[in-house]
Amino acid sequence: MNERHIIRPGQGGDRDVFEYALLRVVPRVERGECINAGVLVYCRGRDYVGARTHLDEARLLALDPHADVAGVRAALRAVEGVCAGGPSAGQAARDDAGRRFRWLIAPRSTIVRPGPVHTGLTTDPAAETERLLELLVR
Numbered sequence: 007m008n009e010r011h012i013i014r015p016g017q018g019g020d021r022d023v024f025e026y027a028l029l030r031v032v033p034r035v036e037r038g039e040c041i042n043a044g045v046l047v048y049c050r051g052r053d054y055v056g057a058r059t060h061l062d063e064a065r066l067l068a069l070d071p072h073a074d075v076a077g078v079r080a081a082l083r084a085v086e087g088v089c090a091g092g093p094s095a096g097q098a099a100r101d102d103a104g105r106r107f108r109w110l111i112a113p114r115s116t117i118v119r120p121g122p123v124h125t126g127l128t129t130d131p132a133a134e135t136e137r138l139l140e141l142l143v144r
Contacts, residue, residue: 021127022051026138027111028121029059029085031078033070035115041065044082045138046089046120048107049131055103056132057089057110058139074117081118085110 029044043066044059059082066073087094088106098106111120128134 021129022049022131023125024049024054024128024131024134025107025123025125026134027123028142029057029082029118030121031061031066031118033066033073033078033117037069039069041069042121042143043078043118044085045135045143046085046107046110047131047135047138048103049128049134050104052131053103054131055089055107056135057086058135058143059083059086060139060143062144078117081116085118 024047026045026047028042029046030040031043032038032040041062043061044057046055046057048055061075061079061082063075066075066078088096088098088110091099091106093099098109101109111123113119126134
C-alpha cells in the first residue's frame with residue numbers, strides 16, 4: 007500500500023479536504039461526446055461550495071451545430087446560482103453547502119451534467135475553484 011497520500015492528524019497543516027466535479031456539456035447523448043464547461047468545489051471544513059463556468063461556444067457548436075447555446079448558458083448560470091445561495095438558488099437556498107453540492111453532483115440525464123467526484127487538499131477553496139477552471143476547462 008502506498009502511504010504517501012494518507013494524511014494523519016497534524017500532517018495536513020492548515021489544508022482542508024475538498025471535493026470537486028467537472029460540469030460537462032453533452033449536446034448529443036447518442037454520440038457520447040462532451041466538453042468541460044465548469045467546475046464545482048465543496049470544502050466542508052471551510053463551509054464552502056462554489057462553481058465557476060466557462061462555455062467554449064465554438065467547441066460546443068463543433069459537436070452539435072444546432073446546440074441550444076442560450077439554454078446551456080442558462081443551465082450553467084443556474085448551477086452557479088445554487089452554489090452562491092440566496093434568492094437565485096431557489097429552494098436550495100435553505101440547504102447547507104454540503105447538501106447543495108450533493109444535489110448538484112447527483113447523476114442526471116440532461117445536457118449539462120456533473121462528472122465523477124475527485125478530492126484534494128486546499129488552503130483556499132475559492133482559489134482552488136479558479137485553479138481547476140483554468141486547468142481543466144479553459
